[in-house]
Amino acid sequence: MNVKIKLSDTLRPLTLGALLLGSALIATSVSAQVRPLDRIVAIVDNDVVMQSQLDQRLREVQQTIEKRGAEMPPLDVMQQQVLERLITENLQLQIGERSGIRIADEELNQALATIAQRNNMTLEQFRDALERDGLSLETAREQIRREMVINRVRQRRIAERIQISNQEVENFLASDLGKLQLAEEYRLANILIPIPESSDSAAIQAAEKVAADTYQQLQQGTDFARLAVSRSASENALEGGDMGWRKAAQLPPPFDTQVRELSVGEVTQPVRTPPGFIILKLLDKRGGDTQVRDEVHVRHILIKPSQIRSEAESRRLIERLRSRIEAGEDFAELARNFSEDPGSALNGGDLNWIDPNSLVPEFREVMANSATGQLSEPFQSQFGWHILEVLGRRATDASAEFREQQAMNLLRNRKYDEELQAWLRQIRDEAYVEVKL
Structure with a gap:
């Protein structure tokens, strides 16, 4: 029998959808086949990534792409993307362990009970079904625990990195964007063509060429989500680059002004940023002016x-x-x-x-x-x-205190994605990683 773990996400940046969306516990026949032993595909500081982990995640990503109806990227490209994500997740889990982040058994038990209910089973029946499929209840618990730890690590570490000065608040309030802080919201997707740190001019030119080719393909009608999966180094690449909803003021320059000039479905030209060349697509927009009372x-x-x-x-x-x-x-x-x-x-x-x-x-x-x-x-x-x-x-009287608080919130949100990407690059660069794939 097929038992599906159907779990959807919360937290835009790393969602459990990337871990488990569409994953199914596929029943396999019991046989006496000889199976190769598991092996290490990457050493990550004090831990490792195993071939079985990579294979399982690859299957889940392939199922997600198939359900979305997108074209499957080459296996070697997808394998590299998935391995990099597993390495980054592993580093965050190690930080969570050192920080003493723990997930209560009550929360894990609630999640497992929900999965069993969605499969029309009791928890005992669910456990038996997992065992028949060659999987354990502990495997499901571990998948859930990993995502919850990672989300809590990010909440703590990114908040610590974001500092807003009084001068930034004053500059923002004096800007056109500050005056439009209650303006429209935009649903965006992005593609990041990375520029490795300490790159020479040849590497930068190569990245620029890939970005220009990507933009050209998009102009010719190539699916944005497919190119994001196959080319983007952004954290949300495997989700088709979907960034969710943003206000213009939450975006770093020059995207904060460019996005207001886009029509739904249009993309920006590649823009050079510290992480690399970024292309944005406007998926949708909503909202408008609001009176504060x-x-x-x-x-x-x-x-x-x-x-x-x-x-x-x-x-x-x-x-x-x-x-x-x-x-x-x-x-x-x-x-x-x-x-x-x-x-x-x-x-x-x-x-x-x-x-x-x-x-x-x-x-x-x-x-x-x-x-x-x-x-x-x-x-x-x-x-x-x-x-x-x-x-x-x-x-309310549109007091200075109110305006400053609104500006502070918008500036903090504006810096979150940038700080997240910078932090992820930092922990990756500082870690000892040996790929054995």
Whole structure:
């Protein structure tokens, strides 16, 4: 029988979709065939990547590409992409281990129970089915644990790297982009043609040539997602380069101005950046001008349904967190440990003073009906399950404090992707890696 682990993601940058999307536990017949022993394909600091890990991830990526209907890139290209991702994930897991990041058994058990339910099985039946397919329950637990550790490592390390000066805030507020901070949002995809550090002019010219050829193919109608899978060195390459939604102000120059000039479906010309040559595609856009009328100081905890957690499991978890707060546990501490909103989790879930009109309707409605100091009941939005607490209200007058806080938030988000890529390059460059493929 075929048992599918159907798990979807949360956290744009590394999603569990990349790990498990579309993966299936394919039943195999028991035989006396001789199988080769596993072998090491890469030594990564104090750990290793095994051939079995590479083969499994390759199968999952191939299934994902097939389901998307995209053209399959050459095996050697895809194998190199997948191995690099496994190496980067391994380094992040080692950082998580050294930092003492642990995933509670309760969270892992919830995820496994969800998988079993989606396969119309009890947990015991699911375990038996896995064993018949030559896999163990521990294998599924480990896949889930890896992603959760990586997400928490990133939340901590990237937040530490982002520093916003008062001068940056003042410059931003004086800019055209600062005045348009509540303007349209853009759904983008990117292709990164990398330039290795300390590259000579020949290597830079070679990368520029690849970028120009990629742009030319895109102009001729070649599928963007296919080229992203086969050529991009960005963290989201295997997802077709999809970056999700961004405001123009969240993008580094010159993309912050270029994207506003694009029509849906158009791409930018290659732009030289420190990591390499980048091409953006505008997939969609939404939103527009918003009038600021009042402000609410609010904090929240967000639990996102994903491939490792169903809607029902997400709701049960947020209900348990609410009960723990009612029992006297600290809201901020639980938000830091459980909330999956990277913009507020490290601040104890605090969104600071915020314009209600900038929030999704479900959040805005619950916030409007909550008394100051009152913990809300769990509620659902397009992002997942929330609980919130209103800490204060005030009439807005477009004060300097409000404008500065908005600028600070936008600048922080703007730097996140850049800092993530820089950090990933840094830990890769500083690590001892020996590829034995």
